[in-house]
Amino acid sequence: MKIPSLKEVVSAEEWSLRVDLAAAYRLVAAYGWSDLVYTHISARIPGPEHHFLINPYGLMFDEITASSLVLIDMDGRKLRDSPFPVNPAGFTIHSCIHAVRDDAQCVLHTHSRAGVGVSAQKHGVLPLSQQSTIVLNSLAYHDYEGIALRDDERPRLQASLGPTAQFLMLRNHGLLTVGDSVADAFLNMYIFETTCRIQVDALAGGSAVSMIGAGPIEANRDAVTNAPPGSRAALAWPALLRKLNRENPGYDA
DSSP: OOOOOOTTTSOHHHHHHHHHHHHHHHHHHHTTOOBTTBSOEEEEOSSSSOOEEEOOTTSOGGGOOTTTOEEEOTTSOBSSOOSSOOOGGGGHHHHHHHHHOTTOSEEEEEOOHHHHHHHTSTTOSOSOSHHHHHHHTTEEEEOOOSSSOOGGGHHHHHHHHTTTOSEEEETTTEEEEEESSHHHHHHHHHHHHHHHHHHHHHHHTOSOOOOOOHHHHHHHHHHHHTSOTTHHHHHHHHHHHHHHHHHSOOTTO
C-alpha cells in the first residue's frame, strides 16, 4: 500500500521522531525480537500534550515507515486520519508508563524467546555477563497478571517500574525498556536481550557458571552513570541507521 508522505505535513521535530521510531521497528525485526504484528514501540511527541506515535496495527515491523506511524492520544484514539487501525489494548502498558515517567520519551516492549525464557526463571537476571551488570543496576520486575488489558493493573505496573528503572522484566511475558530517546530505548533493549540470550546459553551449557560480584556491578553502574548523556546513542544509532539504509531502506518515507 502506498502511504502519502507526511514529511511536509508535520513539524520537523515530529518528522525526525517518526524516522527514528520507524527505524527502531525495522531494527527490532532485523534482530529477531518481533512477535509477528504484536508488541509495540511508542514514542511521545515533544510538547505539553500527551500525544504518541505507535505502529499501524497489522503491518509487520519490517514494513513500517515514518509516514505510516499513527498519532494517538493517551487513550489510544487516533488524532490524525490514517488508513490503519490501532490497538488501544496494546497501548495499555505503554500509556501507563508514559503517564508517570516524563523521562520516557520511548517505551519498547518485546516478547522475544530469550526474554520470555528468562522472565520465567525464578531467579530472574543473573550477574553472568558484562551486559547483565548494566541491566541489574536499573532493573525492575512485574509479576504476571494475565494479558495486560485491564486498567486496574496500570498502577501496579507503574509501581513496579518506579521512578528511575530503565529495564522492566514482565514475568512470564517479556521485556520492556524506556529511554529519553528512541535510540536510548533501543540500545537498552539490545543490552537487555543480549543479557537474556547469554544467560540462556550459559545455563544450557550444563557446567557451573561464574557469577560477577557486587563490586564490579557497582563499578559498572558508576561508569554508566558518569557517561555523557546520549553518548551511546551518538555512536551506535547512526551506525544502525546506515545498516538499515543498506539492508532495508525506505523506513524514512
